[in-house]
Amino acid sequence: MPRKQPEDRPYHWGEKLRSDLIAEAVRQVEPWGMGRLSTREVAKVVGVSHAAPNHYFANRLALAAAVAGVGFERMYDAITVAVTDARNRPSEQLLAACIAYIDFALKNPGLYRTMYAADLAERLNDSPRGMRQGTDWFSNLSQLKARVFGLFVELVRDGQSRDVFRRGKPDDVARVATALSHGLAREFLDEELGSRIDRIAHAKQVLGVMLTGIEIR
Amino acid sequence: MPRKQPEDRPYHWGEKLRSDLIAEAVRQVEPWGMGRLSTREVAKVVGVSHAAPNHYFANRLALAAAVAGVGFERMYDAITVAVTDARNRPSEQLLAACIAYIDFALKNPGLYRTMYAADLAERLNDSPRGMRQGTDWFSNLSQLKARVFGLFVELVRDGQSRDVFRRGKPDDVARVATALSHGLAREFLDEELGSRIDRIAHAKQVLGVMLTGIEIR
DNA sequence: CGGGAATCTAGACGCTGTCAAGATCAGGCA
């Protein structure tokens, strides 16, 4: 039986399969999100039996959550890079972070939609039922999400300590930035109109209004 | 055969069935959105055969879109009432509109999630294929969405003409408000923490920052 | 080299959305 050969060495090929499944799932959520994501289809493409994913993910949602986790990690990286590249001024850094956030959504629409899919929140609060061996993916997911949010909080803190941003609970101010970015991204994804460049420009405009509210005039 | 009696008069009971299906579907999307919405289940509760919905909705998505349409209508009404009740000052009216938006989402989480479900956008741009008789529900949906947005634009226009809000394209300024409201609502729905009152208070805080950016200082 | 555990497969179940064909009904025309 030509089972499939992971680099000719099926040594503990278990974890390799897990990551392969996730990688393929990440591919399959583009561009519309996890709506059509099918464990059977993922398994078929990877080359394993239709029930193989069940051994690594308690259910379809758990697989989607893993995909979302990958999304948050990539997004974290993208924002980090953007902030590093920006000039060392709080306003510009915060703006860069927001733009990176939105740009990530535009470039990875399906992944982004998966990250914020309602269905994830569902099983998250729905099932106290123990998952097979998934080592509670949802707390992991919240953690990754919080990690991204933390980036914004840090920028706000920095801006405040440098007397560029108004005082106030950093979390609140950061939330303005993330909520606004999130809202803009969603609206961009739902509409079909406009090039990426146009949308980024539009976003900068809108975010400028936000900055006006945050900065010490 | 006790077919079911719509007020004892099965006179053209067709359209009655359509609205019954929608009404039941609106019920079934709570609280987690259209993820688990099932045409068969809706049909069962309404008391018709499992394939009856197909005669009024091209597919599952079309039914969900109808639900979303109801959502936008109700939201429009809620915001209108809130604005009317607010004092006649642009800032307070805009704030009231945003709060009403968020409050609607908190009170009708499933409906709200359905309104902004990724899956809807999917078939929206995906299938040029003619629907059976659904009289293109998606353009109707965009229209209803735009109608809600129009409320915000109008408020901004009013504020600008009264020299309370900064100048600038009303659409851009309005988008700050809607995007921020949307983002806040989504974040509230995804987290489980916090009472409704707490969240509204938090939202007011955040929206205050936005107003600072919009108002002429 | 062989036994035991980890890993994956095979098959089945109930559910889903969707389609095609037939039954049933309403209302207009004789």
Next chain:
DNA sequence: TGCCTGATCTTGACAGCGTCTAGATTCCCG
């Protein structure tokens, strides 16, 4: 009044899905 026609709904079927259970395969280690 009674049939006829078209609209309306039902029935049955099909493929696909997620998930469960039991069994086959593979790997590791003594």
